[in-house]
Amino acid sequence: MDAWQVLILDTDADARRTLASYLGSRGYRVAAAATAAELWRQLERRSVDVYVVDLRAFDDPAAALGRLRGMTRAAIIVGDGADECLGRILALEMGADDALTLPLLPRELLARIRGFQRRALAARNGDDVDYAFDGWLFRPAQHRLIGPGRDVQRLTRGECALLQLLAAAPRKLMSRARLLQVVNPATEATTARSIDVVVARLRRKLGAARALITVERGLGYRLDCEVSCQPSVPEPGDAGNRYPA
Incomplete structure (x- = not known):
């Protein structure tokens, strides 16, 4: 950097x-x-x-x-x-x-x-950055969350936007208001309470690793682990493999 x-x-x-x-x-x-x-x-x-x-x-x-x-x-x-x-x-x-x-x-x-700095890198490269944390691989461009056992979770646009914001700034507390700015308000969130619903869905998809997304009541959420980012490398079959909300 x-x-x-x-x-x-x-x-x-x-x-x-x-x-x-x-x-x-x-x-x-x-x-x-x-x-x-x-x-x-x-x-x-x-x-x-x-x-x-x-x-x-x-x-x-x-x-x-x-x-x-x-x-x-x-x-x-x-x-x-x-x-x-x-x-x-x-x-x-x-x-x-x-x-x-x-x-x-x-x-x-x-x-x-x-x-x-990681967040700035991700902003410069758009979706062309993947995030690795605690054995998971998050691929925003494909709306995929790949687990340690290589099982693939497909994310909605709102889930993907929220996780990308958290992953780009690990251990940084993100207020509900800030999360509302990136989650599609038409399909995912119209109130701060609905951010909790998106987080709950993400936690379910993380399974045993759900505790990685922590909350400070009344303030917001953070991804509480080390995260590394790397240029996204397309895999066979990636073309057009984006998942709508």
């Missing part, structure tokens, strides 16, 4: 240095800011792929996040106190791509950033 530019806004100097050093040692180009004013200045002169934002740096976090989301299409990861769950939920609703509890753990942050 190409080296990504990460901009870290953290009010804690030690945490800021630790995160910058850790990500830098993993090949990322890292810039840091201690205040909101520094963030805005750096935004004007840098091309950034991921913003890591401490919500405590803002007088009005919701307004600041809305401003940032309006200025960039880069991934935004926010951090807030352990007792500020409501703030993290609001951040997701305002456009953040992920929300974590402070202090941020370097390894967890790295995993989330790598998830965004």
